[in-house]
Amino acid sequence: MTVDQLIFDYLFQLSLNSGYSTYDHLPLETENAPYPFVVIGSVQTLPVVTKNALQGQLVANVDVWGDGEGRFKVSQMMNDIFVQSSQPVELDGYSVRLKIDDYDNQIIQDTSVPNTVLNHGMMTLVFNLN
Template structure:
């Protein structure tokens, strides 16, 4: 059986793909020649939340959207569309999740870490409760 973290990771990655976005579980290597824009499903952090009868959890998932210098609108649109998964309730094979919009966010910035290149980079933080 998969952990809640893995099922959430797989679900959100699949959701991104279902929207038609090129989606990776890593930053594509130069040899992969990934076209911009694309989505990278990053890490998941889990915080256990004990209750009287069970142990629940809050899970925080990070997504990155990358686009070239001319794709700021595309990056913004993709990031805000993906943010909406943070408002949903859904069931995976073994778990039920509830998005917590109050704990989710989007940040868009320019990235110049690649020489002679300006990229648009959105960081989407999504918060979920295991229910």
């Protein structure tokens, strides 16, 4: 399995294990996804190849969506995912550790759906891969 898929699966399972509705895409209107929910988005691999191993960084984007009154819940969910992902983990022989000093998050109000205000939390998680 590729390292980007390993971290994607890890974050997806971490979110599910926390009891959050979790998707690999922004749910379609026909999916009737209740708020709040988590979307595990893109994962970028920044490899550093050595003689003996693949090292580098993995950059993962995680979004949390809540309704207009759910900002506090969105913030809690983001913090929970951050805290849980900050624990070092072994994934298929790779040692993966979150770079806490590179953590980035924000919550914005999204009005892209007519007559609706949503809270959109966006996190960027950077992992060292050894």
